Amino acid sequence: MxxxxxxxxxxxxxxxxxxxxxxxxxxxxxxxxxxxxxxxxxxxxxxxxxxxxxxxxxxxxxxxxxxxxxxxxxxxxxxxxxxxxxxxxxxxxxxxxxxxxxxxxxxxxxxxxxxxxxxxxxxxxxxxxxxxxxxxxxxxxxxxxxxxxxxxxxxxxxxxxxxxxxxxxxxxYSESPEVDIGKVSFHFVRGKNPKKFASALVNFMGKCYPGEDDLAIVRAILMYLSMGNLRDANKLMDEVKMEVELKNLNFPSSELTQYVNYLLLTLQRDALPLFNMLRQTYKSSIDRESMFNELLDDIAEKFYGVRRRNPLEGIGDFFKMMGGD
CATH class of the missing domain: 1.25.40.10 (Tetratricopeptide repeat domain)
Structure with a gap:
């Protein structure tokens, strides 16, 4: 001592x-x-x-x-x-x-x-x-x-x-030689700058593989919504559409982007049956990425109080992503 x-x-x-x-x-x-x-x-x-x-x-x-x-x-x-x-x-x-x-x-x-x-x-x-x-x-x-x-x-x-x-x-996003837009999105949705996020997404649209552009946008929207953040989800969609128009680009038109537009409108009111109907109608598009169904389970819980079948599902995702896995 x-x-x-x-x-x-x-x-x-x-x-x-x-x-x-x-x-x-x-x-x-x-x-x-x-x-x-x-x-x-x-x-x-x-x-x-x-x-x-x-x-x-x-x-x-x-x-x-x-x-x-x-x-x-x-x-x-x-x-x-x-x-x-x-x-x-x-x-x-x-x-x-x-x-x-x-x-x-x-x-x-x-x-x-x-x-x-x-x-x-x-x-x-x-x-x-x-x-x-x-x-x-x-x-x-x-x-x-x-x-x-x-x-x-x-x-x-x-x-x-x-x-x-x-x-x-x-x-x-700016420094990675091979951008993982999913990990980038994970952090942007926990930030407070949807405008910069939109710029990154529009930039990504210009260099991603065909068919990845709508996935990137929808993934970002669903990530916001899974956290109960309808405001920034709408703002991101608006910012992406504005930036695409300013740059004379085409907004990716697909069943998936159509679905998420309907979803944003649905979540503004108490409409669980419509939420479920849309999810079933666009199931084949939603199934293009496995994590979308997990995010939608979170969204159903956040907005309509629907409990997940397994309450342990999704736990640890934050720390897994933070660890870079």
Whole structure:
């Protein structure tokens, strides 16, 4: 116990270590600095000097990312978010701003276009760019998912901070070399920016496989509705239609989009028989994606109080998606 007290006393002020480690980074000793950032912050945390630990980790994450040391920066970013939870820091705007400052340091770089893929050098460049993009997205995603988990536990919305969900959705969509629109949608519907979500969907329509465009739109609408959010579901549909018109594109016309238009109208009133009739009428279209029936079960429960046959169904989906599975 006495030794522990001594260790706590002799820990220098955080700024002293921050200045020393900044010098290491500027000299190009990234690996050495990384180990010291981790060990120094761990010592502060073990002494319950969490504020100092967070200051060291934030400084290190930002510096490493500034120097394009993505793996190092992402690791320190993740430790920062995990330390927020470990130290039970309440969710507030000041702490959210600290998370945002780190997030803004993650680079946004486009994958090279118009390369001659028959050329070995160009093929190598493309391969390296894709690998680097995946590293950036994975690192940023791990950091923001940990921050979302902290925010959900310590004061934000039960799904986590909407701002953090929007940040993650936007980064995943804009930076992923291979976009998983389902995972992107998962975070956008927990955010508060249907307009940006609509822009992402319309952009996705221009590069997805034939027949995927209506699925993406309907999936997004049903996700909103499964959370009881009829307002943003309607807003998203309106925004998508407006953006499609502005860009002189064709809104995907299919039985599935027809169904979801009817569904949005039906949910505005107490009309469970009509809800069930529409679901049966458009069953073949709904069955195009297995998750649609699960979402519709959630919608029936949210809007009409219809209990799921198995109340455990659907539980864990949030954490499964957050884990990236």
């Amino acid at each position: 006495f030794r522990e007290r001594v260790r706590r006393v002799i820990q220098p002020p955080a700024q002293e270590n921050i200045d020393k480690l900044e010098k290491f980074v500027k000299e190009g000793n990234y690996y050495g600095a990384q180990q010291m950032y981790k060990s120094t912050s761990a010592r502060y945390a073990s002494a319950e000097r969490y504020s100092d630990a967070l200051n060291v980790l934030q400084s290190g994450a930002c510096l490493q990312l500034d120097k394009a040391q993505i793996t190092c920066g992402a690791e320190l970013s993740l430790l920062f978010a995990e330390t927020l939870a470990k130290s039970k820091v309440p969710y507030d705007e000041d702490t959210l701003d600290r998370v945002k400052k780190i997030f803004k340091k993650f680079p946004r770089l486009s994958v090279p276009q118009h390369l001659e893929l028959a050329d070995d050098d160009d093929l190598q460049k493309l391969s390296e760019a894709i690998a680097a993009a995946k590293t950036r997205v994975e690192g940023c995603s791990s950091f923001l998912k940990a921050a979302i988990k902290w925010s959900a536990e310590f004061g934000a919305h039960r799904y986590g901070s909407p701002e953090l969900h929007d940040m993650l959705a936007d980064y995943m």
